[in-house]
Amino acid sequence: MTLHLPRRAIVASVILICLGMFFAPWSYAARKKAVISDIVLTNTRDDLLLYFTVKNCFTPSITKAIEAGITTTFTFIVKLYETRRFLPDRLISNLKFRHEISYDSLKKTYAIRLSERDNGVIKVKDFRTAKKLMAEVVALKLTKLNNLSKGVHYQVTMMAELDKIKLPFYLHSILFFLSLWDFETDWYTLDFRY
Secondary structure, eight states, rough: OOOOHHHHHHHHHHHHHHHHHHHHHHHHHHHOEEEEEEEEEEEOSEEEEEEEEESSSSOHHHHHHHHTTTOEEEEEEEEEEOSSSSSSSSSEEEEEEEEEEETTTTEEEEEEEEETTTEEEEEEEEEHHHHHHHEEEEEEEEEEEEETTOOOEEEEEEEEEEOOOOOOOHHHHTTTGGGGGGOOOOOOEEEEEE
């Protein structure tokens, strides 16, 4: 017995399958929203330090873009406030810095530039290590301890986002859907008393 389907049904099925394959990477990104975790606030003798990690920031599409040689940049924003009950909060520190990754396919190395570390370039061969460097903020100096007062309430807010991927002009019309790769975490807040 042979089953004959109308031509429209076959065309519609093929279109649905193609659309499903096309949007699969973005459905993955929608399920796994980028989040900030592992937040630690500590101090040295002189400085207030912040540590945190961004999780779920490397979708399969972003990974493919990096391995294709497209430079990718994460931007972090961190603010420190003195919280006051009847007055507006006082901004103590407002930091914006970037982590940038690029892949050299000839040398098979990833170059990571961390702007909070004086734009020093770290070269690694392992993508797992490169992702870790991109997603972690380590020992970020928020302020000198002498800028804080004993017994006062403070608040640290932080967020991360993927900068829009910049392509050569001739690829913009072909790869217009790259804007769907953008991510932005929610703002995360940590309250503390010094």
